Amino acid sequence: MKVIDTHAHLEELNDVQRALAEAREAGVIKIVGVGSDSKSNQRILALAKQFSEMVVPALGLHPWNLEHDPAEEIKFIEVHIDECIALGEVGMDYWIDRDQELQRRTLETILKIAVEHDKPAILHSRGAWQDVFELVRESNIERAIFHWYSGPIDLLHQILDLGYYISATPAAEYSRHHQRAIVETPIERIVLETDTPVNYRGMEARPVHVLRSLNAVAKLKELSPEEVAEITTRNAIQVFRL
Numbered sequence: 001m002k003v004i005d006t007h008a009h010l011e012e013l014n015d016v017q018r019a020l021a022e023a024r025e026a027g028v029i030k031i032v033g034v035g036s037d038s039k040s041n042q043r044i045l046a047l048a049k050q051f052s053e054m055v056v057p058a059l060g061l062h063p064w065n066l067e068h069d070p071a072e073e074i075k076f077i078e079v080h081i082d083e084c085i086a087l088g089e090v091g092m093d094y095w096i097d098r099d100q101e102l103q104r105r106t107l108e109t110i111l112k113i114a115v116e117h118d119k120p121a122i123l124h125s126r127g128a129w130q131d132v133f134e135l136v137r138e139s140n141i142e143r144a145i146f147h148w149y150s151g152p153i154d155l156l157h158q159i160l161d162l163g164y165y166i167s168a169t170p171a172a173e174y175s176r177h178h179q180r181a182i183v184e185t186p187i188e189r190i191v192l193e194t195d196t197p198v199n200y201r202g203m204e205a206r207p208v209h210v211l212r213s214l215n216a217v218a219k220l221k222e223l224s225p226e227e228v229a230e231i232t233t234r235n236a237i238q239v240f241r242l
């Protein structure tokens with residue numbers, strides 16, 4: 001089986017080299033390293049250079065890191081835009097204490113950059129699903145992944161109607177909201193990920209755990225792990241143009 005982890009904060013791992021070797025051994029052929037601010041974007045670009053056979057970089061500005069005027073952060077993304085395959089992690093989060101208007105303006109700006117440069121966006125939308133969707137729709141962006149989607153199901157159908165994707169994390173093993181989204185989404189619109197190094201009920205994720213996402217999706221979709229691997233890998237190659 002060949003699988004792709006489409007969302008990992010690789011720069012937060014202590015031993016990236018070891019995590020990549022372990023993942024490769026298990027059939028992981030590519031990992032999208034996602035950035036959260038200029039410092040992490042820089043690290044992701046360096047890792048993608050160092051491990052170019054395995055790591056592809058996405059540049060982002062996580063809503064959790066929006067504590068001040070993001071002009072410098074956005075400039076970094078624009079300067080390095082040709083070095084990345086996607087913009088992410090970006091988005092909005094209404095469950096944290098960050099200025100919502102600043103979140104909105106920032107996402108709007110980043111989506112504009114994504115459209116100008118024909119890059120997909122990897123979206124964080126926790127608690128802000130409807131507003132993120134509106135901005136994405138208004139941007140007319142061609143490719144978008146609603147990462148770890150756990151939002152309302154009627155909105156999910158609008159997301160899918162516009163041709164966008166959702167990603168499945170190991171939380172698909174137990175999160176009712178995430179499971180429901182996966183059940184409702186055609187397998188042709190699902191990509192796998194780990195959100196490394198998120199802690200899933202006591203397990204700190206590494207890219208190898210994309211197999212847990214895979215098996216959870218297989219169970220929910222009543223498909224074999226081999227089928228899920230084949231289809232979701234094809235989806236990832238398509239949406240990220242790998």
Ligand SMILES: [Zn+2]
Binds near residue numbers: 007034195
């Ligand atoms: Zn993430």
